[in-house]
Amino acid sequence: MKLTVWRIVTHRFAASAFSGEGARLFGGRWNRKGEPVVYTAQSRSLAFLEMLVQDEALRANYLLIPAEIPGDIPRLEIDAEQLPENWRTLESRRNLEEIGSRWLRDARYCVMDVPSVVIPAERNLLLNPAHPDFRRIRIGQPENLKSDLRLLRNLSAAK
Numbered sequence: 001m002k003l004t005v006w007r008i009v010t011h012r013f014a015a016s017a018f019s020g021e022g023a024r025l026f027g028g029r030w031n032r033k034g035e036p037v038v039y040t041a042q043s044r045s046l047a048f049l050e051m052l053v054q055d056e057a058l059r060a061n062y063l064l065i066p067a068e069i070p071g072d073i074p075r076l077e078i079d080a081e082q083l084p085e086n087w088r089t090l091e092s093r094r095n096l097e098e099i100g101s102r103w104l105r106d107a108r109y110c111v112m113d114v115p116s117v118v119i120p121a122e123r124n125l126l127l128n129p130a131h132p133d134f135r136r137i138r139i140g141q142p143e144n145l146k147s148d149l150r151l152l153r154n155l156s157a158a159k
Helices: 021-026 044-054 090-106 132-136 149-158
Strands: 003-009 038-041 061-069 075-077 111-115 123-127 143-146
Touching: 003 044, 003 123, 038 044, 044 061, 044 123, 061 123
Parallel strands: 075 111
Antiparallel strands: 003 038, 003 061, 038 123, 061 143, 111 123
């Protein structure tokens, strides 16, 4: 059974949304600089929340892009119980980067399924664009994501 995951980007990065280039340039929670990874979420709403905690500009216009992962592509699943107790803090970043780097280096799995720091009961799915199975993932059509401006206004006011 296929799994649909979601990625949110600005219009500027739509063409490269599934290249892993942003994570390669800047690193991420689960990867070091120099390692291309595509961060996706299990739902539209989680993708939106993950974007909100990362994005300083709080733009109102984004693209929401679905991707379908075939069910026969094996995933490395990491549960919160397997992680350091403080895995949700910035202090644990090196530990999580090491887990992601090992996943990329081993190249056994195209997908690493990890708990979200924002909502640990939900999942983020990291994609390795260098893995042979990556070409089997079907990238869908981007759709405009028009945020409720009240949410963005309230978040901006809270800063």
